[in-house]
Amino acid sequence: MNSRKDSQPLIRISGLSHRFPDGRLALNSINLDIEADSFTVICGENGSGKTVLMRHLNGILEPSAGEISVSGISVRKDPGNACRKIGFVFQNSDTQFVAQTVRDDIAFGPENLGLDSECISARVSSVASDLDIVTILEKSPHRLSGGEKKKAAIAGVLAMEPALIVFDEPFAGLDYRGVRMLIEKILKLRKAGKAVIVISHDLEKILAHADTLVVMADGRITGCGAPVDMLETAAAYGMRIPAGVKVESMSWYLDT
């Protein structure tokens, strides 16, 4: 759908389709390139296939047809490469936690990468300090507040040092301060050279920072381009676009 450059993108999705066991077509011939250090927002109504699409990126789901490559390497052939390069922050942070304490949970990914204990410990300290969660490292991740859970979930992903981080509905359940905090962290990641994909239908919270908006409906990409060019398409497919608000103002982080 989007224009394809000659250079190798970070992620190339070609003709991707996914059919559920009950025969329903969740994704229908998706073509999409995600560039390194890009900021993409994917929007669409519930059930449009956003999350299913993203779950193919690191091989959680296997496509019925088509191909995804990460840095030129097929996800099907080397899912380990995709897991290393793509971090996935789940919509429900509780789902993501696998350990009893925040510290162990952050260390889980690096352990799976086969790093030595010193390196793991350094990474845990580094991300904990970046995300201001040093004080909750020994707590159970399931007992934290919504904002803390989100930070702990992001820390678990960042510790693997991925090139791209996917946030699935990151603002769900967060209050105003939580949303602002999260956008701040996302922008920090962007500044650090990470590619970011945010799946959200809350465009007014984040769109100002994105350089690409992808609109999905019924398992297809119905629009992909600069946010300012895609607003009408997004509105046509059920997204709420605040009247009279320019794209560059669509961010809760820019509120004064």
Place this chain on the structure above:
Amino acid sequence: MKDYRIFEYTGGPGILHRTGPGPKLAGMIVLCILLAILQPLFLPIPAALTIILLLNSGKQVLIQFASMWRLFVFFALSGAVKGLTHSSVFAGLFFTLRLILMSGVGVLFYSSTRLSRLRLSLSKVTAVLPFKSIKQLPDLIVMALAFLPTIFRTVEEQKTARYSRAFRNRGNIVKTIKLLSLPLLVHMLLKTEDAADAWYSRGYNPEK
């Protein structure tokens, strides 16, 4: 009381918190066996050891142990049945006591052990074994143990949800069990899938 749930790791000052998972696992298994098989005359020895360890492990572990009181009621009923069938009050009493203390050992182990360290210790053991399939055993054990708090959390969430929708248990035990077990089963299957996705997306590869 509700702040601490069964089968959750709690930090603590106790000796068990400072012991490595391997020796601790071996010690706890021996303690459980002693509690199960020793004659009543010698039972006070492992019983006293269990109680000392519980007291030494800190308040949070004790609260976890106390929060299992419903299970203890069930043990007491089982003990009563045993006492009646054996025509001996002491047989039932010791049976109940053994079960309660063995639950205490379980709480002691779980609440003082970081599963990540247990996984590491078990992996060292299975790494030297020649069978390829057994190498995944530590991961499977840790996955299963990590899932226990999820089950307890889900049961509590579902109880709250039913209560908020005006369901009150009025003695219809079949209805109560049906309302608890079916949604729990469905929920657990979904959560298992989520857990597998989480492990996989965080770089876990069972083939490695």
